[in-house]
Amino acid sequence: MKHYKSYILSLLCFTIGILCIIYTVKAEDEKGKELRLLVIGNSFSRNATLYLPQLAAEGGHKLVMQKAEISGSPLKMHWDAVEIAEVNPDDPKGKPYNGKSLKMLLMNGGWDIITMQQASTHSAYPESYYPYINNLYNFIKKFQPAAEIVIHQTWSYREDASYFSRISEEERANSAQEMWEKSRMAYHKVAKEFNLRIIPTGDAFWQVSSDSKWKFIPDANFNFKNAVYPELPKEKNSLNVGYSWTKNKKLKLDANHANQAGCYLGALIWYSFLFRESPFNLKFVPENVSQDFAEHLRETASKTVLNKN
Template identity: 45%
Template sequence: MNKLIRIKIAVLIIVFNCLHVTAQSKSARSFKVLLIGNSFSQNASRYLPQMANEAQINLILGHAEMGGCSLKRHWDSVLVNNADSTRGLAYSGKSLRQLLRSQKWDVVTLQQYSLLSGDWSTYQPYAQNLLQLIKQYQPDAKIMIHQTWAYRADAINWGQTGAGRKAKNMEEMWRKSRASYHKLANELGGLSIIPSGDAFYKVSTHKTWAFVKDSSFIPNKAIYPQLPNDLNSLNVGYSWSKDQKLNFDPNHANEAGCYLAGLVWYRFVLGQKPTRVKFKPQSVTDNFAEFLRQTAARIDATLK
C-alpha cells in the first residue's frame, strides 16, 4: 500500500514539474520586432506590448524611426554611414546597420512616409536596397510591409499621388497608397502586408461607427478651451497647446487609432486573435473598443 502511495506521489511530482516547466516556457516566450518607420509605426506599436503581455509574449521592439521619414531618407542614412561610420546615426545615436546587428529579429517591418505613400515613384529603389540590407544581417527574419492609413476625412492636405499631384480626399489617398503598398510587397518577393490602412478605412466609412465632422465647430472662431465633438475619431484632430493655440492633426492616430493599429499588428505580426484582447485605453469606450477588435479580426490583407 505504501509503495502504491509513493508511486502516485512520484507521478504527481513529475506532472507538476512538467506543468511548471510549460508555464515557465510560456511566460518566457520572446518575440523581437524591428520597426523601420516613423511616427506612424510608433502609433501602431504604442499599445502592442500590453496586448502581447496578455498572450504571455515578451515583446522586444526595436525602433529605427524618425518623424516624417521616407524610405529614401532611411536609405540615405545608410549611405551616409557607409561613407563615414561617425555619421548616419539617425536612430537615437545608432545606425540602421547597428540596429539590424543588435538582435536576432523575428520580424522587420518597412513602410513609406504617409505623405508619399500614394506615389509609387517614391518607393524604389530605396525599398529594394533596404530589403537587401535587412537580408544581409537578418536572413531568417520575416520582412513585412506596414500599410499606413489615409488621413481623417476632414483633412486639408492630402498625400501625394504623383509628381505635382495630391489625393482629393480620404478614399483616393487610401486607394492610391494601398495600391502602392501591395505593388511593393509583390515586387519584393511576395511580402506579407500589415493592413492598418484598410482597418482605418473600414472604421472611417462604417455607417454606424464612422467619425462625423462637427459642423458646429468653427476653428477660426473657437475660444479656448472649446473643442469639437470628435466621437469615434481615429486621429488626433483638434487640440490646444499650452499657450492656447489651436492645433489640428488629422494624420496621426489618437488613442483609439493606436489601439486599432495595435490590434492589427497583434493579429498579423504576432499571430494572435484581436477578439481575445482585454486591454483597452481608458479613453476608448467599451462598445467602440469591441468594434475595433472585431474590425481587426475580420480585415483582409489581400488585394481585391
C-alpha cells in the same frame, strides 16, 4: 437548385471553420516563444505599436521590440542614413536611431520580423518608393537573411484634413478615400514585387472610417472661425488626433496621426498579424476609448487580419 445552394453554403462554412482551426493551432504553437521585432518607420509606426507591448503581455507572448524610427521620414531618409554610415560609421547623421545606425541594429542579434513602411505623405505615390525600398530590402537581407521582412500599410488621413498624400510629384489625393485606395495599391505593388506580407493597418482604419455606424463625422455645429478657448468640437469615433489648442491658445488640427483609439486599432492589427491570433478577447483598453468602440475596433482588427492570412 436548393440542394446545390445548401451544399455550397455548407462547404463554405466548413472551409471557414478549418481556416479558423489552422489559425488557432498556429497561434498556440507559437505561444511562449520569444518574437524579436525590428520596426523601421516613423511616427506612424510609433503610433501603431504604442500599445503593442501591453497587448502582447496580456496575450502571454514574449516580445522584444527595437525601433528604427525617424519622425516624418520616408524610405529615402532611412536609406540616406545607411549610405552616410557606410562612408563614415562615426558620422552622427548615419546614426539617427538614438545614436545607432541601421547596420548596428541589424547586427544586434537575430530578428524574426523586420518591418518597413513609406511616409504617409508619399504613401500614395508609387514612384517615391524606389529605389529606396530595393536598397533597404537588400541591405536588411545582407545582415539578417533569415528574418521575414514585412510591409506596414499606413493609413489615410481624416476626411477633414487640409491635404492628403502625394499621388505624383505635382498632385495630391483629393480625399481620404483616394489616399487610402492609391496608397493601398502602392503598398500591394511593393509587397507583390518582393513577395512580402502586409500589416493591413491602413485597411482597418478605412473599414472604421467608412462604416456608416462607426465613422467619424465632423461637428457641423462648432464655430471654427470664432472658436473660444478651451472649447473643442465633438470628435466621436475619430481615429486621429483631431483638434487641440496650442500654448498660444490657437486652434490646430492634426488629422494625420493616430489618437488613443487609432493607436489601439493599430496595435490590435499588429498583435493579430504577429501572433496569428484574434485580439477580440483581450481586455486592455486605453483610458479615453469607450468600451463599445473598443469592442468594434477589436472586431475590425480580427476580421481584417484573418481575411489577409
